[in-house]
Amino acid sequence: MMNNLLDTFSLSGKTIGVAVSGGKDSMALLNLLETEKEKLNINLLVINVEHGIRGEESISDSKFVETQAKQKDLPFYSYSVDVLKEKQSLGLSIEETARVLRKRCFDDAIKNNYCDYIATAHHADDLTESVLLNIFRGTSLKGLKGMSVKNEYIIRPLLYTKKSEIDEYIAKNNIPYCED
Numbered sequence: 001m002m003n004n005l006l007d008t009f010s011l012s013g014k015t016i017g018v019a020v021s022g023g024k025d026s027m028a029l030l031n032l033l034e035t036e037k038e039k040l041n042i043n044l045l046v047i048n049v050e051h052g053i054r055g056e057e058s059i060s061d062s063k064f065v066e067t068q069a070k071q072k073d074l075p076f077y078s079y080s081v082d083v084l085k086e087k088q089s090l091g092l093s094i095e096e097t098a099r100v101l102r103k104r105c106f107d108d109a110i111k112n113n114y115c116d117y118i119a120t121a122h123h124a125d126d127l128t129e130s131v132l133l134n135i136f137r138g139t140s141l142k143g144l145k146g147m148s149v150k151n152e153y154i155i156r157p158l159l160y161t162k163k164s165e166i167d168e169y170i171a172k173n174n175i176p177y178c179e180d
Helices: 024-042 056-071 083-090 094-111 124-136 141-147 163-172
Strands: 015-019 043-050 076-078 118-120
Touching: 015 024, 015 094, 024 043, 024 163, 043 056, 056 076, 076 094, 083 094, 094 118, 118 163
Parallel strands: 015 043, 015 118, 043 076
Antiparallel strands: none
16 A cells, blocks of 8 residues: 555545546545545545646546546546646746646635645655755755645645555556556
């Protein structure tokens, strides 16, 4: 079983918006939260952000996520953003622009009271990558810690879970996913 941090959060009675792209990591997180929702006394909904980068493939992934949410009888909130267009006005890389626009979508979900928290599928490999990128950018000591398990309304229950553990969980539980 994946080493998750669910028990460290005070989530009882809260609604968690699960950020789901359709890829292995987010589908594993959705499955894990769905499995644990009664024990944790939480409500779930699915949030998908279609970035407008990969054309029909990206739209297909979003439809897959919507279908999965419906099969699980979970509310589904979809956002569509145009990263390539916004990249110009923000003056950022595609990846940074996507991150900014995703955060805006998450802000909207919180502002509109769709949910109390947003759970993302960041894992240990992402944490390592984040720390290394910060080092290469010349970070201060604060940047050496990388992502935190909770930041405002964002929670990362899989932050100390290895990618290989997620892959094993997906295979063991026959969880469908998209290659994203």
